[in-house]
Amino acid sequence: MSLAPAPTALQLRSLIKGSGELEISLVETTFPPPGDDEVTVRIEASPINPSDLGLLFGAVDPTTLTVAGTPERPVVKGKVPDALMGAMMGRVDQPLPVGNEGAGVVVAAGKSPAAQALLGATVAVMGGGMYAQLRTLRASMCLRLPDGTRPAEGASCFVNPLTALGMVETMRREGHTALVHTAAASNLGQMLSRICENDGIQLVNIVRKKEQEELLRSGGATVVCNSSSPTFAADLAKAIADTGATLAFDAVGGGKLAGQILAAMEVAAVARMTEYSRYGSTVHKQVYIYGGLDRGPTELSRTYGMAWSVGGWLLTPFLQKIGAAAAQKLRQRVVDELKTTFASHYTRVVSLAEALSSDSIAAYRKMGTSEKFLVNPNRSSPT
Amino acid sequence: MSLAPAPTALQLRSLIKGSGELEISLVETTFPPPGDDEVTVRIEASPINPSDLGLLFGAVDPTTLTVAGTPERPVVKGKVPDALMGAMMGRVDQPLPVGNEGAGVVVAAGKSPAAQALLGATVAVMGGGMYAQLRTLRASMCLRLPDGTRPAEGASCFVNPLTALGMVETMRREGHTALVHTAAASNLGQMLSRICENDGIQLVNIVRKKEQEELLRSGGATVVCNSSSPTFAADLAKAIADTGATLAFDAVGGGKLAGQILAAMEVAAVARMTEYSRYGSTVHKQVYIYGGLDRGPTELSRTYGMAWSVGGWLLTPFLQKIGAAAAQKLRQRVVDELKTTFASHYTRVVSLAEALSSDSIAAYRKMGTSEKFLVNPNRSSPT
Numbered sequence: 001m002s003l004a005p006a007p008t009a010l011q012l013r014s015l016i017k018g019s020g021e022l023e024i025s026l027v028e029t030t031f032p033p034p035g036d037d038e039v040t041v042r043i044e045a046s047p048i049n050p051s052d053l054g055l056l057f058g059a060v061d062p063t064t065l066t067v068a069g070t071p072e073r074p075v076v077k078g079k080v081p082d083a084l085m086g087a088m089m090g091r092v093d094q095p096l097p098v099g100n101e102g103a104g105v106v107v108a109a110g111k112s113p114a115a116q117a118l119l120g121a122t123v124a125v126m127g128g129g130m131y132a133q134l135r136t137l138r139a140s141m142c143l144r145l146p147d148g149t150r151p152a153e154g155a156s157c158f159v160n161p162l163t164a165l166g167m168v169e170t171m172r173r174e175g176h177t178a179l180v181h182t183a184a185a186s187n188l189g190q191m192l193s194r195i196c197e198n199d200g201i202q203l204v205n206i207v208r209k210k211e212q213e214e215l216l217r218s219g220g221a222t223v224v225c226n227s228s229s230p231t232f233a234a235d236l237a238k239a240i241a242d243t244g245a246t247l248a249f250d251a252v253g254g255g256k257l258a259g260q261i262l263a264a265m266e267v268a269a270v271a272r273m274t275e276y277s278r279y280g281s282t283v284h285k286q287v288y289i290y291g292g293l294d295r296g297p298t299e300l301s302r303t304y305g306m307a308w309s310v311g312g313w314l315l316t317p318f319l320q321k322i323g324a325a326a327a328q329k330l331r332q333r334v335v336d337e338l339k340t341t342f343a344s345h346y347t348r349v350v351s352l353a354e355a356l357s358s359d360s361i362a363a364y365r366k367m368g369t370s371e372k373f374l375v376n377p378n379r380s381s382p383t
Numbered sequence: 384m385s386l387a388p389a390p391t392a393l394q395l396r397s398l399i400k401g402s403g404e405l406e407i408s409l410v411e412t413t414f415p416p417p418g419d420d421e422v423t424v425r426i427e428a429s430p431i432n433p434s435d436l437g438l439l440f441g442a443v444d445p446t447t448l449t450v451a452g453t454p455e456r457p458v459v460k461g462k463v464p465d466a467l468m469g470a471m472m473g474r475v476d477q478p479l480p481v482g483n484e485g486a487g488v489v490v491a492a493g494k495s496p497a498a499q500a501l502l503g504a505t506v507a508v509m510g511g512g513m514y515a516q517l518r519t520l521r522a523s524m525c526l527r528l529p530d531g532t533r534p535a536e537g538a539s540c541f542v543n544p545l546t547a548l549g550m551v552e553t554m555r556r557e558g559h560t561a562l563v564h565t566a567a568a569s570n571l572g573q574m575l576s577r578i579c580e581n582d583g584i585q586l587v588n589i590v591r592k593k594e595q596e597e598l599l600r601s602g603g604a605t606v607v608c609n610s611s612s613p614t615f616a617a618d619l620a621k622a623i624a625d626t627g628a629t630l631a632f633d634a635v636g637g638g639k640l641a642g643q644i645l646a647a648m649e650v651a652a653v654a655r656m657t658e659y660s661r662y663g664s665t666v667h668k669q670v671y672i673y674g675g676l677d678r679g680p681t682e683l684s685r686t687y688g689m690a691w692s693v694g695g696w697l698l699t700p701f702l703q704k705i706g707a708a709a710a711q712k713l714r715q716r717v718v719d720e721l722k723t724t725f726a727s728h729y730t731r732v733v734s735l736a737e738a739l740s741s742d743s744i745a746a747y748r749k750m751g752t753s754e755k756f757l758v759n760p761n762r763s764s765p766t
Contacts, residue, residue, distance in 0.1 A: 090659035276473035309694030
C-alpha cells in the first residue's frame, strides 16, 4: 500500500442540468491508489471518435454552444432543447467523465501479480473517462502494447479496429459473403477496407465525395460508389449484384440510404429467381445501423420483399455475444496489425483545454473524414 | 388411370401486361387427372385475405379499376402506374392463379395409398390457385378435416391460424415473454388474442377505433390501446411497461407506429436501468412487419438506443425454419381448435363471378375488420 498522498489530476466532465444547461469543464480530481487488481494509467493519447460526441454534448442545440472560462480552464456551455430532455433523463445532474478509449503508461499498480506485471508498461485501455490525466481501472482491462509502441500509436486500439473486425465477424457468423459500408472513407472505413483486402472479402464502399472515393481507391479499395454521383443508384445496384453483398453496416442512419441498399440487394436477388413471388426473394437482406451521422428518421419504403431486417449494432454487446475467447482473438489481431491494418492518422494533437476551444469543437463536431483529433491529457496547454 | 375426359372448370387469373394493363378474369381451364401422389379438390370455400390482394391486384392504381364483361364472366381491368412496373417485372404477361388457401372435397385421387385414402374427404389446402372450382395438388399438402367439418369451417386453416401461432412461437424462440400486435381487431388479431388468453401470454392489442376496442374486449382481451385516442402514447407506454413486451408484430408497416412501439419499449427498459448509458438499454426490442395496410414508408426516429431491430416476417419461411415436426404441431393445434380458437367469421359468401363485382372489390379492398369475404367457387352465380 502506498503512503504517498493521493494524486490529483485533471478530468474532463460533461454535465447536463435539469434546466437543460450543458456544461463541459476540466475538474481537478483526486485519484485514490489503485486497488489490488487495479492499475493507474497516465493517459497520453485518446482519440475523439464520433461515438464520444454523444456523451460529450448530449442532445445540445449546437447553435447555443459557447466557450467561457480561461484558456487553461475553458468551460463549454450550451442548451438542450426542452423537447429532447426526455432522452437525457438518465444523465441529468451527473458530471460524467468522457472518452471511450486511449493509451498511456501504467504509473501505479495494486499488489496482485497481474497488476504489478503492468507497472511501467504502455497499455491501451477502453471503458470511458479517458479524457483525463489519470485513469484507474482493472488490470484485466488493459491491453499491453508491444515494446516500442508509443501511446499515440495505441490510442485507437478498440473502438474502430474492433468495430471493423466485428463487422467482418458478423458477416461470417450470419452467413453473408460480402459487405456494404457507408461513410466508408472514415478512419473506421479505411480499416475495414484494409481488413477486407487482406481477407479476400468483397466490400462495397459508399462515400459522399469525389476526394473520399480517391482516398479509398489509393488505399486499395476496388469497389467505391459515390452517393453524390448522378449514376449512384445504378452504380450501387451493379456493385451489389457483382459482389453478392446481402449485409450492410450503415453509419448514416437517417434518410433513405439504408432502404436504397436493401432495394439494390433485392434487385440482385430477384434477378436470380426462377419463379415470381409477390413476397419478393427469400434472400435475407440485413442493414445494421451503427452510427447516426444523419440524426433524421430512417425511411424504409419496404419495396424489397419480406426477407429484410434493419437494426442497431453496437460493439460491446457484440463482443459479449461472441464470448471472451472469440473477442480476445479479435483484440490480438489488432495488436498484431497495429501499425499496418489498424494504423490511425490524426490531423491534430490537443491538450484537454485545447480540445474544448471553439475552434477544435467546430472541427471535430463536423465528423468529417478530413479531421481526426487526438487528445493528450498530459500535454501542457499553451499559456 | 381414369379414361374419363379431363374435366374443365373455372379458374380466376390475374394478368399484368407489359403495357401495365391489369386484367382479372375467369378462365375455363382443363384439369388433367391427378398424378399418382396427387388429388383433385373441388374447392368450396376460400377466404379473401389481405395477403391475397397483392397478387390479385398487383400495384394497380385503384382509381383506374373498372369491371367489364358479363355478370357471369366479369373482367376487371386497371392500370399499374409506370413508376411501379419495376416491382411487377417478375409476373409480367403471366396469367396467374390466385387464392392462398381453401377447403373442399377430394373428387379424384391418384393411385398411391396416401392419395386414395383422401378420396371423398373434406380437406383444407394451401398453395395458391384456390379461387378455382378445382385444384390438383400433392396429397401430402392436404390437411384432412375431422368428420362433420364443413368446407366453410376449414377454409382459413392456414394463413391466419398459422401466422398467429407463428407469432407466439417466434416470441418463445427469440426469448420474449409478451407481445404487441397492431391492427389487432382483424380476424388474425382475434385468433391471436384467443391463443394468448389460452396460453397465459400477455398481449398488447393496438386498434384504431372504439368499436374495435370493444370487439376485442368482448372476446376476452384485457389490454387494448386505441391509436386514435388522445392518450394513446401514454396508454401504450403503460401497457408495454406493465406487460414487459419487447416483441411486436405490425400489420400496418407504414408511418411511425413501429417506431412508437420501440420507443415505448425503450422507456420501459430504461426505467429498469441502474446506470446511464448514452447507447440506451441493452434490452433487445424487435418489431416484425408482416403486412402493409399503410403502404407508405416506415419512419424510424431511432430514439430507442441501439438494441432494436425492424424486419419483415413471413409465414412460409418461418415454417421452413422451424422444421417439419414443429410446423406439424402448429397445424395439428389448428385442427384441434378449429371451431373455437381458430373459428373465422365471414360477412359475405360469394361465387367467383360475384367476387369480381365492383361492389365486392370495393368492400374487400378496404381490408377493414368489418368485412370478411369467403369465395365458394362452386356456388352458382345468379343469372
